[in-house]
Amino acid sequence: MAPDTKHLEVTLETQVESVNLAEEMCLRLAEAVGFGEDECYRIGMSVREGVINAFHYGNKEKPEKKIHLAVDLTPEKMVIHVADEGTGFKLSDVPDPLAEENLLSTSGRGIFLMRAFMDEFEVVPARTGGAEIVMSKRLPNLGSPQSNGSHGSAPHREA
Amino acid sequence: MALHLTPRDSGAITVVDASGRITLGDGSAMLRKTIRQLVEEAHCKIVLNLADVDYIDSSGIGELVSAYTAVRSKGGELKLLHLTKKVHDLLQITKLFTVFEVFSDEASAVRSFK
Numbered sequence: 001m002a003p004d005t006k007h008l009e010v011t012l013e014t015q016v017e018s019v020n021l022a023e024e025m026c027l028r029l030a031e032a033v034g035f036g037e038d039e040c041y042r043i044g045m046s047v048r049e050g051v052i053n054a055f056h057y058g059n060k061e062k063p064e065k066k067i068h069l070a071v072d073l074t075p076e077k078m079v080i081h082v083a084d085e086g087t088g089f090k091l092s093d094v095p096d097p098l099a100e101e102n103l104l105s106t107s108g109r110g111i112f113l114m115r116a117f118m119d120e121f122e123v124v125p126a127r128t129g130g131a132e133i134v135m136s137k138r139l140p141n142l143g144s145p146q147s148n149g150s151h152g153s154a155p156h157r158e159a
Numbered sequence: 160m161a162l163h164l165t166p167r168d169s170g171a172i173t174v175v176d177a178s179g180r181i182t183l184g185d186g187s188a189m190l191r192k193t194i195r196q197l198v199e200e201a202h203c204k205i206v207l208n209l210a211d212v213d214y215i216d217s218s219g220i221g222e223l224v225s226a227y228t229a230v231r232s233k234g235g236e237l238k239l240l241h242l243t244k245k246v247h248d249l250l251q252i253t254k255l256f257t258v259f260e261v262f263s264d265e266a267s268a269v270r271s272f273k
Contacts, residue, residue, distance in 0.1 A: 016184040041245065048216050052183055098254050104228055106221035109253055113217055116252055 005074045012051070012067040014059040022069050023048040026080060029071055033078060034140050042117035043078070043137055049110035050082035050133045058084025058130050068128060077119070079136040083126035091123050162186035162212075164193045166202075172269045173202040174240075178211035181219030190219070194226040194237070203235020206268045210241035215249055227259065236260075240268045 010025070012018035026047040030040045051067055059065035068083040095102050097109045115121045118135040126132035162179035175193065180186050197205060207226070215223070223239075230237040238260045242250065250256050262268035 019183055045216065048182075052216070052218060103254060103258055104224055106225045106228075107217070109217040109220055112253070113249075 002074065005072050007070065007072050009068070009070040012069055014055055014061060014063050014065050014067060016055070018067055019048055019051045019055065022051045022067075022082075025069075026071060029073070030078065030137075033073060035078075035137070036140060039137065039140065043080075046114045046117045046135055047080055047082070049114050050080065050135070053110050053133065054082050054084035054086075054130075057089070058086035060086065066128075068126070068132075075139075077136045077138045079134065080118075081132055081134050083128050083132040084130040085126075085128045086130040088125055088129070088131045089123065162189045164189060166193065166197060169206075169265070169269050172204045172206060172272055173197055174206045174208055174265065174269070176208045176211075180214040180216075181212060181222060182214065182216045183218035187218045187222040190222045190226060194229060198229055198233050198235070201233075203230055203233045204272045205230055205235065205237045206240050206262070206265070207237060208240045208265070209243065209246055213243045213245055215246055220249065220253060220255065224255070224258070236272060238262060238268055238271065240265055 008029070012022060023044045027040055027044045030043045035043065047069075051069065054067040055061060059067065065085040068081070070081040072079040072081075091111070094111050095105075095108055097103075097105065097112045102108065114133065114135055119138050120134075120136045122134050124132050124134060160179045162177065162181055162185065165176045166173050167176065168174075175197075177190075181190055194205070197203075227237045240262050242261060250259065250261070260271065262271070
């Protein structure tokens with residue numbers, strides 16, 4: 001780790017309450033480093049979705065498994081890691097929630113939202129054997145690259 | 160903030176006023192229970208007023224879709240009213256604006272039912 005990187009790491013229980021806890025913790029960090037309201041919302045939502053993914057799909061809601069949340073604050077960006085103790089997954093196996101046949105699916109939008117709301121997003125094998133989501137947001141004082149949150153700007157039916 | 164749902168009648172239409180967050184856990188469960196109960200009682204023309212809902216996660220989106228399909232399976236319709244900006248944007252990027260009918264005033268929403 002670079003000497004000018006600040007690192008925070010917590011181990012969370014596999015329970016619904018961990019989702020709110022992780023979101024709240026990362027929101028406070030994001031506010032502290034100067035992200036504005038909209039970016040804080042996107043970061044908070046992404047952390048929430050990452051932990052929901054670990055809770056539900058990775059750890060299969062098994063209470064004996066843990067969720068590992070880490071945040072690195074570098075001079076350039078906030079990097080968030082969410083690792084589970086499941087069996088891992090490939091991004092290429094995740095169905096596209098914008099495909100016509102998936103629009104009425106009741107699940108499967110978490111990965112899409114994280115990709116839409118963060119500047120960088122990837123899934124790597126975790127040391128725990130499961131999947132590790134790694135996502136980052138460029139710090140606000142450095143300027144923001146063009147948002148990738150404009151997926152699917154479908155026309156809407158508003159009466 | 161916990162989700163509160165208050166159904167009220169507007170003629171033959173049921174308007175459900177929602178406030179709080181629709182997220183994994185109690186919020187999603189509360190929405191599921193309320194919609195299922197309305198459907199069981201044959202209230203299948205529903206307007207969900209989201210004016211005071213400023214946060215929905217993927218679990219909440221899934222529950223909205225589930226409510227939509229549950230109502231339609233009984234021959235009814237579920238329409239959305241008064242979206243906050245965040246919810247509006249969320250439905251737009253997930254393409255659910257192509258699924259839900261969305262209204263910005265209650266009278267129009269109520270009148271739109273066949």
